[in-house]
Amino acid sequence: GTLAERIRAGGAGIPAFYTSTGYGTLVQEGGAPIKYNTDGTIAIASQPREVREFDGRHFILEKSITGDFALVKAWKADRAGNIIFRKTARNFNQPMCKAAKTTVVEVEEIVDVGAFAPEDIHVPKIYVDRLLQGEKFEKRIERLSIRKPEGAKAQQKKGDNVRERIIKRAALEFEDGMYANLGIGIPLLASNFISPDITVHLQSENGVLGLGPYPLENEVDPDLINAGKETVTVLPGSSYFSSDESFAMIRGGHVDLTMLGAMQVSKYGDLANWMIPVSRFLNYCQCAGNVHKILEKCSLPLTGKQCVDRIITEKAVFDVDKKKGLTLIEIWEGLTIDDIKKSTGCDFAVSNFTNQYSVESEQI
Known part of the structure; x- marks a missing residue:
């Protein structure tokens, strides 16, 4: 998001701007x-950013x-x-057209x-300097994702049960009329488990509002993908x-809910999901061994x-208080609070109304 805004600002003649994104991180x-x-040592490291406070928030x-x-690919x-x-082919192409001295469009x-x-x-002509009509276009699909026809049985993969358990519970967070953003990975699966009784408007960062399910095989369109590059x-x-x-x-607060995968989360709601050592990749929120x-x-x-x-x-399921820390509000059926303590690397409070849940639960 910051990269997109830096490019947009450059094209608008704005030398710099303040954002809350990245505060308190290595950025x-x-x-x-x-x-x-x-x-393997660091040759060039990023420089610290200037910090200011506006209305009690740090930027x-x-x-x-x-x-x-700017080398840009367009349709016509x-x-x-x-x-x-x-x-969805606008993505970064549209702001890129405006942020270069010379814009070449194929x-x-x-x-x-x-x-x-x-x-x-x-994009109006004022931003375009050169045009090129290409030949023999091959639109490659990076992640072909299709759904099976109704009634067809999908092949189960290792880990699917755990992923489905997480995402079915996460889908219960949706409310009727909500605008929601789904992060790359497991969160994208939540669209398959939205209750038919509600309407949820799904947004994807590459530039679409109103995402539907994965396409059938005959509906695949390489110009229609989500932020995870899936059809x-x-x-x-x-x-x-x-x-x-x-x-x-x-950034403007128009999206009601964001679901993200995480490598680590702290008891006060800090999120780590963007940089890991090469030899250490962890699955979404589940414990692997003693990690x-x-x-x-x-x-x-x-x-x-x-x-x-x-x-x-x-x-x-935990609620996060930025000052008090975690409160356990739900546990998977068959597990105990002691099981959760063994799987959690910090202390937490326990709600008086802690419920048990399962993937078959319609209401928690």
């Missing part, structure tokens, strides 16, 4: 590796990004340079001036937009400071 403190030496200063050239252009993207088709209705143009469908009333617009929705994911303090570099409100695992 703010500096020292994150940018380049390594051949022996860091981010400088805008511009370039000499007219001979004047007005361009149109197809479905399109599938060039049409005569006047062929586009003015209101259909995504998707959209529901009636959906819309497409650029990545800077997408993250502005989130705890819910800790007194995260040992991995933080993604966000005190940004988690609820933790859902395959064993338990």
Whole structure:
């Protein structure tokens, strides 16, 4: 999100801006590796960010990004340079067009001036310097994700039961009319378990609001993907937009709920899910051996400071208080509070109304 806004700001002539994203992490403190030496030591590390406080919240200063050239892929252009993207292909292309001294756009088709209705143009000609009509386009799909026809049985994979247990419980967090963002990985599966009695508007960072299920095999479209690069469908009333617009929705507080996978979470809601040692990858929130994911303090570099409100695992559900810490509110049926204590790397309070849940539960 910060990258998208840095590019957008560069194209708008804004040299820098303040954002709360990254405060309390290596982004703010500096020292994150940018380049390594051949022996594995850090050759170049990031610099600390300037910090200011607005209305009781801390923000860091981010400088805008511009370039000499922007190489952009679009769908169609007219001979004047007005361009149109197809479905989710706007992503970073749209702000990139505006942030370079010279913008070169490759399109599938060039049409005569006047062929586009003015209101259909995504990037006006003032931002485009050169046009190129490509040939023999091959639109590769990075992650082909399809759903089985109704009645067909999906093949189970190792770990599916645990993932399904987590995500079925997470799907109970949805409320009717809610706007929700689903992070890459297991959270994306939540769309398959939304109650048919409610309407949830799913948003994806690459630029779509109104995500539907994975496509059937004959519905696959390489220009329609989610932020995880998986093929998707959209529901009636959906819309497409650029990545800077997408993250502005989130930053502006217009999205009601975000679900993310986590490598580690602290008792006060710190999140670590972006940087790990090469030899150490941990699955979503479940315990592997004696490795705890819910800790007194995260040992991995933080993604966000005190940004988690609820933790859902395959064993338990915790509410997070930024000052008091964790409160256990639900446990998986058949488990005890002692089982949860053994799997948790910090202390926690226990709610007087702690419930047991299962994937078959319709109400917790």
